[in-house]
Amino acid sequence: MLGKPSYGIVMVNRRRLGRKTGLVNYLAQEWMAILTLAVLLFKSIVLMGFVYSPDKSVIDITRGFNNIRYMSVCVAFLIIIVSFNYLAKGKGRLWLLLILNFLCSFLYVFDAVYLRANGNFLSTQLLRQTGNVNNLWGSIFAMFRPCDIVFFIDIPILVAILIITRKMYYSSPLFTSMKTRLIAFGSLFAMSVAFIIGSYIVIDVYGNNKYAYIFHTYWKPEATICNASPLGYHLYDCYVFFADFRPYEISEKERTEIQKWIDDKKENLPDNSYKGMYQGKNLLVLQVESLENFVIGQSVNGQEITPILNKLLKNSIYFDNYYTQVNEGTSSDAELMTNTSVFPVRKGSTFFRFPYTEYNSLPKIMGKYGYSTKAIHPDDGAYWNWKEALTNMGFQQCIDSKSFKMDEIIFLGLSDGSYFRQIKDTIIQQKQPFYNFMITLTSHSPFEMPKEHQYLNLDSYLENTRLGGYFQSINYTDRYIGTFLDELDKAGILDNTVVAIYGDHDSVHKYFDDQIREIKPSQSWWLENDKKIPLILYEKGQTPQVIHTTGGQIDLMSTLLYSFGIEKSEYESTSFGRNLLNTQQDYVLLADGEFRGNIDKAKQKELLDGLEYADMAIKTNFFKK
Incomplete structure (x- = not known):
């Protein structure tokens, strides 16, 4: 037992x-x-x-x-x-x-x-x-x-x-x-x-490879994250964010370098026939949400996607190699570049971070020549902090959603149809000459238009796709741009007004390129856009022209001021862009540091400094008188 x-x-x-x-x-x-x-x-x-x-x-x-x-x-x-x-x-x-x-x-x-x-x-x-x-x-x-x-x-x-x-x-x-x-x-x-x-000491401090850093902000974000690794990138970004609260200072050497870069960009060419061609006329700039260049002149199922814009081209100067250059501020960056000819900051939104930076801006210069100036948005003034920034930029009046009856909301806010209908009388009654800067909203991603506003009859393989939704959205906005301009024309406003129309940034290709490529059958014209947006300068009765010069949003202010007869001395020394109507250069520098057009490698390196100099100029209020 x-x-x-x-x-x-x-x-x-x-x-x-x-x-x-x-x-x-x-x-x-x-x-x-x-x-x-x-x-x-x-x-x-x-x-x-x-x-x-x-x-x-x-x-x-x-x-x-x-x-x-x-x-x-x-x-x-x-x-x-x-x-x-x-x-x-x-x-x-x-x-x-x-x-x-x-x-x-x-x-x-x-x-x-x-x-x-x-x-x-x-x-x-x-x-x-x-x-x-x-x-x-x-x-x-x-x-x-x-x-x-x-x-x-x-x-x-x-x-x-x-x-x-x-x-x-x-x-x-x-x-x-x-x-x-x-x-x-x-x-x-x-x-x-x-x-x-x-590793930082060995690689960043004592390393002899100027392209090999662990902690360094490159113009191409993928280069920054490639070196620091995804988690390191975010920890470094937090450091940069808090360091950003310190006052920015600029040395005399840096100030001289910035000004030299701007001055060296001048081409000093003799004036041509474009100088002053619009002198004394009103200027209406229309920034269209998500308008890409590839839809211009194209049709689906026998229907023009942008019939109004196509019609305007018959009396317009059309820039068909015009590119978006927006950074993290997206649409607000487009507003910044159009009105100041200065690249946006490299991190975050310029309008949020530096709304009180002063510029030698388009509204200030036009105001100096007797123009009444308005910025008109159908959204809230706090959205992207645009009202604060544009007011400080020099617009005499900023009109936001508080001035509109919100009677039809489509996605982001007031529909383009209601927006144009409500604002037309304000423009018709405005003191002339005027410069008005307007934006649209309805054609924003994700391109889901209400059925009652889908005017295109699409084939089944395009129905319920992002591309088909984009076509419907742009077609809707195009329709109401036409109605708006017709009302201005009936009131006689277009007899003395130049209308500049461009897209704020690429969108359907930017966000849904993978889905576009899955659509079968496909058509070659919708597969590529490469950050192109249209720029159209419309004047009633104007002889149509197509300008193939490569440029971008940073160039619009100088181009407009030249065509309105404003002397170059008013803006050349503060502009990071160039005049596309009088240039021998054919290039554009994109936000990620890439180039399009024809520019040699040596010149590219010099031009890339402009991104950093613009960043410094905005942070240090470089243009403050």
Whole structure:
């Protein structure tokens, strides 16, 4: 007959079981940390795959891996995040790792979305612009793609594992006390930070490659994130954001360099027949939401997409190689460049960050020559902070949504049809000569027009696509531009008015290029746009012309002032753009530092400095008298 096990045997077995359980618990929790680190590294590679893939909706692991320039630095940043799990105890460490994983995944997926929308990544500067989000959720959700699920696919699996094993593990005996956990956290954190600082000193401070930095803001956002890694980019961005609150100062050397860059751009050509061709006339500038160049003159199913704009071309100067140059401020950047001929700042929205910077602006110059000036928006003055910025820019009056009866709302705000109908009498009764700057709203992404305003009969393969919705949206706005101009013509206003029409930025190709390429059958004319927007200078009875010179929004102010007979001395020394009606240069510098047109490599390097100089000029109020 077997007796009961002795007390000593029981205690030995318990100690063995305790050691075994402790080891299991230790391995479980540390493997969760290692797994989280591996998963976040994989997600970093996926995000970089989006960045460097020609199609921002295709995961390219190879490109992603090859374009994290300093993989060890990337891992060090991720270890910093993972190290925070030691601040929790027992099972709480596992849940904290899950939460950290989720937060990083959330950041990465919105990086991917913002990248598709704006060619950039989320920035702390966007915190200053949160008021814009309220009516943009439709556009934001339209940027998600099915492949984005990869950033979250592991989360429910890990949640399920933690729930199933909730009674299996307790805590590792190595990290039960606060002291040991703080030592573990501090050690990992300090070693990672020390490695990053060491890498910074070796590469940034003492390195001899001017294109190899860990912490540096490049004009191409992908170059910045390539060096710092996705998480490093955001931590560096936070540093830049808070450093931004310090007063900006500019040395005399920098001031001289900025002015020299502007002055060296002058071509000093003799005047031609375009000089003063519109002198004394009214100027009406119409910035059309999301108007891309590829739709001009095109038809679907036998119907013109922009019949009114096509008709205007018969009496217009049409620039068919005109490009959008907006940065993170999107439409507000277009307003800035059109009215100041200064590039927007490199980070965030100029209108939010520096609304009180002074410029030698289009409204100021026109006002100096006796023009009454108005900026007219159908949206709230706080949207992109446009009213504050344009008022400071020199417009004598700014009219926003408070002056309109909001009787028909389509997506972002007041419909273009109602907007034009309500504002026409204000323009007809306005003191002349006038300069009015107007924008439209309805043709904004995600291009979901109400059925009653869909005037095109589209083929089934275009119905319910973003491209088909874009055609309907632009066709709607085009129709009401025509109605508006007809009313002005009946009142005699167009007899003495020049109407400048351009798009604020590319849109359907910018946001939904991957979906456009999936439409079958396709037509070649809608597959490419390459950031082109139309620029149309319409005058009643004018002989039509097409100008193929390559230019962009930064050039419009100088072009208009020249055609209105304003002496070059009034604007050439403050303009970052050039006059497209009298130039021998054929190029445009885009917001990401790329060029279009014909410009040699040596000249490109010199022109790229203009982006940095404009940034400095805005931050330091360079043009303040």
